[in-house]
Amino acid sequence: MRKPVLIGNWKMNGSLQANQALMVRLLPRLRMFRKSMDLAVCPPLPYLFQVRDLLGYTGIALGAQNASAFVSGAYTGEVSATMLQEMGCRYVLVGHSERRTLYGETNQDVAARFRAVMSVGLTPVLCVGESLEEREADQTSTVVANQIQAVIDEVGLSSLAKGVVAYEPVWAIGTGRTATPEQVSMVHQDIRSFVGRNASEASQDISDALRIIYGGSVKPENAFDLFGLADVDGGLIGGASLHSEDFGAIAGALAEASGLLTDECETN
Numbered sequence: 001m002r003k004p005v006l007i008g009n010w011k012m013n014g015s016l017q018a019n020q021a022l023m024v025r026l027l028p029r030l031r032m033f034r035k036s037m038d039l040a041v042c043p044p045l046p047y048l049f050q051v052r053d054l055l056g057y058t059g060i061a062l063g064a065q066n067a068s069a070f071v072s073g074a075y076t077g078e079v080s081a082t083m084l085q086e087m088g089c090r091y092v093l094v095g096h097s098e099r100r101t102l103y104g105e106t107n108q109d110v111a112a113r114f115r116a117v118m119s120v121g122l123t124p125v126l127c128v129g130e131s132l133e134e135r136e137a138d139q140t141s142t143v144v145a146n147q148i149q150a151v152i153d154e155v156g157l158s159s160l161a162k163g164v165v166a167y168e169p170v171w172a173i174g175t176g177r178t179a180t181p182e183q184v185s186m187v188h189q190d191i192r193s194f195v196g197r198n199a200s201e202a203s204q205d206i207s208d209a210l211r212i213i214y215g216g217s218v219k220p221e222n223a224f225d226l227f228g229l230a231d232v233d234g235g236l237i238g239g240a241s242l243h244s245e246d247f248g249a250i251a252g253a254l255a256e257a258s259g260l261l262t263d264e265c266e267t268n
């Protein structure tokens, strides 16, 4: 069984004061889910230290929103995976659509970043997804397959599966426009079968084990329907992760949809 994952991507939001207030309210809401799912928050870089201290020994992991493909050197503005590891990160997002569209990261750049993150023992969260134009041109499968294939070409299939794949349709991010359960289900199935068709003996096992999460306007109201889909193993949450009540409710929906609302979960 694949362990559910829920990650909050704070994007470029927060302040020392706001982060403290958010975490104080959020941690008690997440506490009961910490054994049944992998939970993480990804604050902006300057706050990693602060949020790491606030997380303490709660079992909730720290993540970052990107990492350089390089280990060190003259790359102004970049941060290496080793630095993130040293700061206590466990997850790193790579290839978020905002990085791809606003900062021109190509499939090859993203694959190199994925490799860098993996090589220091952190878990890369590979974000994939199509734009509205690509969806309307019936290109969704091809676009997503190419994004994943670039990473397979770079690190191999078994390494891909050590990460998490996050399907985030670009048109559903921050727009309030969520993909329907049918649309999400189709793409997640597509990703799993694409990985399963890879010409390696273990591809079926790898595909079965791969965790594929959904992101794009997930809210407490739609989370249960999305997380209840067979091939959806959790969520990557933007806006709603900045609100403790919403993120807590989304974690509850994930636990419920995954059949994890046991007595242990409720009392822990």
Ligand code: 13P
Residues within 6 Å of the ligand: 009, 096, 168, 172, 173, 174, 175, 176, 215, 216, 217, 218, 236, 237, 238, 239, 240
């Ligand atoms: P929203 O949940 O705000 O749509 O953002 C999704 C996202 O981009 C998470 O990485």
